[in-house]
Amino acid sequence: MRRGVVSLAVAAAMAFQPIAASAQQARAGVIRDAEVEALLRDYATPVFGAAGIRKGSVQIVLIGDRSFNAFVADGRRMFVNVGAIMDAKTPNEMIGVIAHESGHIAGGHLQRLREQLANAQILAIVGMLLGVGGAAAGMASRDRVGNAGGGAMGIALGSQELVKRSLLAYQRSEEQAADLMALRFLQAIRQSPKGMLDTFQRFNQDAMFKTASVDPYLVSHPMPNERIANLERLAAKSPFLDVKDPPALQFRHDMARAKLFGFTAKAEEVGRRYPPSDMTRPARYARAIIAYRYKRLPEALSQVDALIREDxxxxxxxxxxxxxxxxxxxxxxxxxxxxxAVSLAPSAGPIRTLLGQALVATESKAGAAEAVRELSNAVQREPEWAEGWHHLSRAYGLKGDEGMAAYAAAQAYFYSGDYNAAATQATRAKEKLPPNSPGWIKADDLLNTRPPQTP
Incomplete structure (x- = not known):
């Protein structure tokens, strides 16, 4: 498991989310892990099919945040907090979360939200102009009424409050629509709606005291009690309500959760959750990772070796x-x-990248060609992953190919959001590479690529 950065392309897309948590989660950073990503893809694939979402058109991105949350930003990415997986006790719970977010994508909610935001801006501007006009009129009649536009300020503030309530009401309606679509998707793939219901019930318990004095018209989601009542009524009609997750899938889920706890939780928490008396494979997996994190190398290797012997x-x-x-x-x-590992999971980009990194770390020119091969494969699969391009640049440098090293560095900088450095490296690549060669053309294309603009 490795941390990455959120590119400005993603950050720009996320700017459309009017939820404060989104920016906070982006700062937490992207987590890359082949095992967890593969599991989420397996959860999502049938849901996307039921939702009519084209295969490969939506990327699931892991965010290193312990809170239970998931959201979509631009119709191409679904962000899932690691905390959602760690808190979800069954695959069915996570599938319910993915089904809900797929409802937002399939329903075109993001595009309509942009339209609502544009309308809200127009209404706010109109309200402000009315307030300014009223203020001017108030100034003109100050001597007669003794009030320089106090009522006009009320008009401006009132219009802004109306705009906010209107936008929040729209968001609540879209959340309810996503719930209904999620239930439909779950039924289409013969999944129980129970996991989705359990998730909202947990939210309700967490929010029980927080929502007691909240104005229901000033929140972006339906009130928990109302939401659960609707879901319970509809879920009871599902012919798949009592369907359980297959044991093999539950095991993969338990292993992924153990891995996330091992990599993100403190040793004390892992010790409580997975005590030495627990000899299940997920528990031993978590303890092996903790031993590695706390630099107990012999213990970590011994525990991983024992797991490998079993599987x-x-x-x-x-x-x-x-x-x-x-x-x-x-x-x-x-x-x-x-x-x-690559031979067992050939499509896993993060594992190929790790292999390329290891080959480069030996500083052996004999391994440079293999490193270039593995890392080129990885960035072709995931061209927006800056870390892959960074290691590819090092591999080309080890091989002595300065032009392609500069080109790969340019891509790494571009996807990290440093566009000036990307342009510098792309220019250097053009100077080093033969004119009109494939690398020269790609470097030239990069120079002519406009960076994403924040709305």
Missing amino acids: SGNPYLWELKGQVLLEFGRAAEAIPLLRK
Whole structure:
């Protein structure tokens, strides 16, 4: 598991979200993990099919935030907090969350929200103009009435309050629509609505005291009690209400949760949740990761080896052992383990990137060609991942190809949001590469690419 950065392209898209938590979550950073991402894709694929969302058109992005939340920003990305997975006890709960967010995408809510925001801006401007006009009139009649536009200020403030309430009412209606669509998607894929209902009931318990004195017209989501009552009534009609998750899927979910706790929680919390007396594989997985994080190398390697002996076909165990060795300065030992992981999960970009990183870390020109091959494969699959381009630049540099090293560095800077550095490196790449060669053309294209603009 590795942290990344949110590119400005994502940040710009997220600016449309009128929810304060969104920017806070973006600052928490993107988490990359092949195992968790694969699990979420498996959860989402049938839901997207039921929602009519084209395969591959929506990317699921993990955010390193412990709160239970998920949201969509631009119709192309669904953001899921790691806290949502850690709190969800079953796959069905996470599938319900994904179904709800898919309802927003399928319903075109983001585009309509932009329209509502545009209308709200117009209404706010009109209200302000009325207030200014009233203030001017008040100034003109000051001597007669003794009030320089106090009523006009009321008009301006009142119009802004009306705009806010109108926008929040729109958001509440879209949340209810997404709930209904989610139930429809879940039925289409023969999933129980119980997980979705359990999630909202948990929200209700958390919010029980917070919402007692809240004005229901000043929140962006329906009130929990109202929402749960509607869901309970509709869920009871589902023929799949009592369907349980397959044991193999539940096991994968438990392993993913254990991994997230191992990488993000404090040792004390992991010890309470997964005590030494718990000898299940998820518990041992979490403890192995904690041992690695706290630099207890022999203990970490021993525990991972025991897990591999029980499940040698699990690519993520090989990846973890390779990552442990790489980060403890034993790159040469990590390489065969990461090759094994890639052979078991060939489409996992983060694992290929880790293998490329290990090959580069040996500083061996013999491994540079393989590193370029693996990292090129990774960035072709995920061209917006800056870390992959960064390691590819290092691999080209180790190989002695300065032009392509500069081009890869330009891409790394571009997707990190540093457009000036990206332009500098792209210019350098054009100077180093043969004119009109494939790399030269790509560098030129990058120079002519307009960076994303924040709305």
